[in-house]
Amino acid sequence: MANTNFKQKEITTKSGGKYTLQHPGVRNVTRINDRIKNKHGVNSEERICEEMFKHVVVMPKMGIDDFEEYKEMVEVANKAYFFITGTPDPGDVEQEDEVDDK
DSSP states (O other): OOOOOOEEEEEEOTTOOEEEEEOOOHHHHHHHHHHTBOTTSOBOHHHHHHHHHHHTEEESOOOGGGOSOHHHHHHHHHHHHHHHHTOOOTTOSSOOOEEEOO
């Protein structure tokens, strides 16, 4: 049975961009972690970004080519990855609020 109660998190980038992240569920996180690795088992930056924008960043819905700034794209993708893996974001000075989407 699918869990439809996924946590969301609002983030703001250093440049002021606002994004909504939604956790895709534990099974999907494991699948994402498998897909982002290259043939040597090393994380691929492009694959991480693609997976985060496809499965985690829900508002605004964007892809790599929609960003004007590389720095902004990487910051959003990193924050999304830290969120789904439960890793503290070293760039966070303040904690964003998580909301339950019911």
